[in-house]
Amino acid sequence: VITQDTIDRIFHAAQIEEVVGDYLQLKKRGANLLGLCPFHNEKTPSFTVSPTKGIYYCFGCGRGGNAVNFLMEHESLSYPEALKQLASKYNIEVEETRVGNPDEHKQKVEQRESALATLAFAQRFFEDQLKETEDGKQIGLAYFKERGLLEKTIDTFGLGFAPDEWRALTDHATTSGITPDMLLRTGLAKVKNNAAEKDPEELTTDDLYDVFRDRVIFPIHNLSGKVIAFAGRELRKKENSPKYVNSPETEVYHKSRVLYGIHLAKRSIKNEGEVWLTEGYLDVITLNQSGIEHVVATSGTALTPDQIRLIKRFTDQVTVIYDGDAAGQKAAMRGTDLLLEGGLQVKILTLPEGEDPDSYCQKLGGQAFKEYVETHRMDFIFFKIQALIPENADPIKKASATRSILESIAKIPDAITRNFFLKETAVRLDTEEDLLFREIGKIRKGGAYKAAQKANLPVTPPTDEPKDPLESLHARERATMETLMVYADYPLPEGEGTLSAFLYHELEVDGISMEDPDAKTIFDVGLEILEEQGHLSFSDFVQHDKTSHLAARSLARQYPISESWEKDFEIVVKTPEKNAFKAAMENLLYLRVAFIDRYIDKNMQDLKSAESEEELADFQRIHLKLHEKRTELMNQIGAVILK
Numbered sequence: 001v002i003t004q005d006t007i008d009r010i011f012h013a014a015q016i017e018e019v020v021g022d023y024l025q026l027k028k029r030g031a032n033l034l035g036l037c038p039f040h041n042e043k044t045p046s047f048t049v050s051p052t053k054g055i056y057y058c059f060g061c062g063r064g065g066n067a068v069n070f071l072m073e074h075e076s077l078s079y080p081e082a083l084k085q086l087a088s089k090y091n092i093e094v095e096e097t098r099v100g101n102p103d104e105h106k107q108k109v110e111q112r113e114s115a116l117a118t119l120a121f122a123q124r125f126f127e128d129q130l131k132e133t134e135d136g137k138q139i140g141l142a143y144f145k146e147r148g149l150l151e152k153t154i155d156t157f158g159l160g161f162a163p164d165e166w167r168a169l170t171d172h173a174t175t176s177g178i179t180p181d182m183l184l185r186t187g188l189a190k191v192k193n194n195a196a197e198k199d200p201e202e203l204t205t206d207d208l209y210d211v212f213r214d215r216v217i218f219p220i221h222n223l224s225g226k227v228i229a230f231a232g233r234e235l236r237k238k239e240n241s242p243k244y245v246n247s248p249e250t251e252v253y254h255k256s257r258v259l260y261g262i263h264l265a266k267r268s269i270k271n272e273g274e275v276w277l278t279e280g281y282l283d284v285i286t287l288n289q290s291g292i293e294h295v296v297a298t299s300g301t302a303l304t305p306d307q308i309r310l311i312k313r314f315t316d317q318v319t320v321i322y323d324g325d326a327a328g329q330k331a332a333m334r335g336t337d338l339l340l341e342g343g344l345q346v347k348i349l350t351l352p353e354g355e356d357p358d359s360y361c362q363k364l365g366g367q368a369f370k371e372y373v374e375t376h377r378m379d380f381i382f383f384k385i386q387a388l389i390p391e392n393a394d395p396i397k398k399a400s401a402t403r404s405i406l407e408s409i410a411k412i413p414d415a416i417t418r419n420f421f422l423k424e425t426a427v428r429l430d431t432e433e434d435l436l437f438r439e440i441g442k443i444r445k446g447g448a449y450k451a452a453q454k455a456n457l458p459v460t461p462p463t464d465e466p467k468d469p470l471e472s473l474h475a476r477e478r479a480t481m482e483t484l485m486v487y488a489d490y491p492l493p494e495g496e497g498t499l500s501a502f503l504y505h506e507l508e509v510d511g512i513s514m515e516d517p518d519a520k521t522i523f524d525v526g527l528e529i530l531e532e533q534g535h536l537s538f539s540d541f542v543q544h545d546k547t548s549h550l551a552a553r554s555l556a557r558q559y560p561i562s563e564s565w566e567k568d569f570e571i572v573v574k575t576p577e578k579n580a581f582k583a584a585m586e587n588l589l590y591l592r593v594a595f596i597d598r599y600i601d602k603n604m605q606d607l608k609s610a611e612s613e614e615e616l617a618d619f620q621r622i623h624l625k626l627h628e629k630r631t632e633l634m635n636q637i638g639a640v641i642l643k
């Protein structure tokens with residue numbers, strides 16, 4: 001379950017006009033924005049977005065709500081999915097509470113902590129091996145020095161060495177009290193074939209062997225700098241032995257969520273306002289040593305959505321630096337589309353053939369390398385055009401390349417950025433902008449947009465108010481609750497307290513509870529929030545998933561729908577407290593009248609079926625009393641209206 005704190009932060013950050021603006025064109029109209037409704041077919045726009053209130057509403061089909069509702073409806077997402085999509089758009093980390101046994105949770109936390117302690121133990125072991133043993137110095141340290149690394153850098157990254165033995169780490173760890181089970185769970189050891197059948201609890205040290213042997217070791221850290229995994233690089237070529245051995249997925253290591261070097265780079269990424277993305281461990285280490293700290297690596301894996309979210313927490317500017325070979329270029333292309341989809345601004349640098357960031361930075365030196373990157377990196381569109389459309393390309397090739405470029409552009413969530421690149425592409429390809437614009441519309445419609453259109457359910461028009469409002473108790477209930485909602489935190493003109501507190505008090509005195517389902521929802525949600533936090537405002541209703549669409553609808557209905565409804569939206573913002581109170585009083589009194597009318601109706605039925613003179617007299621007396629009360633209420637209404 002997503003925590004309330006996270007939900008609050010998402011709603012605080014989410015701008016309705018930006019969220020909606022990702023999907024349709026909006027034009028400014030007074031304080032609001034106006035566009036063609038994506039949920040029903042229309043030729044004249046009746047879809048309104050109110051940035052100040054954080055809601056949208058369609059006067060055509062009656063759909064409305066907050067930013068989350070819009071995504072739910074438009075993208076066919078569930079409530080948590082929509083929240084998560086917004087969180088990602090606004091770089092908000094989503095915190096979720098665990099459901100289930102608290103003891104289980106505690107146990108998990110303890111397990112995790114001992115796993116991290118074991119990994120830290122292993123890191124110190126590998127580091128000692130590198131610095132204190134003959135093999136470590138002659139093979140491991142010599143390699144790092146040959147690659148140009150300084151002692152200081154080796155310390156900063158915690159580099160190490162695993163000796164050419166089957167159980168060096170396992171023996172050292174178990175004599176220090178680490179269980180075989182923990183070594184297995186952290187991916188540091190494996191079970192020998194002849195012990196594979198054994199019950200895990202009965203495994204002894206002799207049944208295990210080290211995963212990392214005869215390799216230099218690169219510890220992999222999480223965001224806060226804790227060691228969560230290792231990568232071991234082979235130095236002496238052996239048969240059937242891979243160049244790199246990596247920790248498996250464990251309870252603390254999820255490969256797809258980690259970026260190598262992020263714990264050292266994060267501050268610099270914020271300062272520089274951008275991140276450089278490379279492929280290898282040594283790329284990050286060498287650049288860091290050369291004073292370029294805003295660098296991370298995907299370390300061999302293709303870029304994942306989780307990694308992109310991690311980047312987005314710090315910056316939205318990415319420069320992808322890949323090796324100057326065909327494989328590097330392919331990887332760069334693949335990563336780019338995902339980055340664009342994540343709403344990041346992407347530049348690409350291809351290094352001269354045969355070079356990687358590590359080697360080229362060593363060659364040029366830090367300052368010159370930085371300048372090289374800054375002057376040679378290319379916007380991704382130009383990169384793609386250059387890579388896909390060679391000089392004198394034939395028309396067929398050009399067409400398919402254009403399609404691929406447009407598909408990339410279509411992935412950019414922000415409309416303004418998208419249009420910018422579209423214009424650029426038109427110029428570059430010497431094509432008509434309109435043509436590309438239509439094409440991109442088709443591509444976008446083919447994706448998420450299409451799903452939303454498909455999910456378009458039959459349109460329910462907003463319920464019409466009955467001709468004589470006094471006839472409908474439910475309509476009155478809704479009107480009263482809508483007033484309560486829209487003006488919840490308005491101060492009373494005289495005395496203390498807010499309008500919502502006043503209305504709740506009055507309704508409680510009357511013993512009136514809501515029968516209309518919408519009115520009841522507003523009543524219950526408002527009361528719950530009021531009791532929980534001691535105050536209540538319209539935005540509380542906008543945020544609450546049970547009332548968000550009602551909030552949008554009520555704001556639209558609070559004032560009669562007319563041609564100048566944009567202005568009506570503004571009136572709500574500007575209505576003086578006195579008028580709000582007047583509207584609330586009026587609605588409350590009408591609600592009381594409607595309530596009384598029901599008694600009158602019921603009493604009339606009784607009166608007609610009275611079986612004795614006595615009974616008849618009783619019902620007549622009640623009838624007069626009810627009418628007296630009704631007249632009194634009507635007079636009060638008159639007084640309120642004329643005030």
Ligand SMILES: [Zn+2]
Binds near residue numbers: 059
């Ligand atoms: Zn509509």
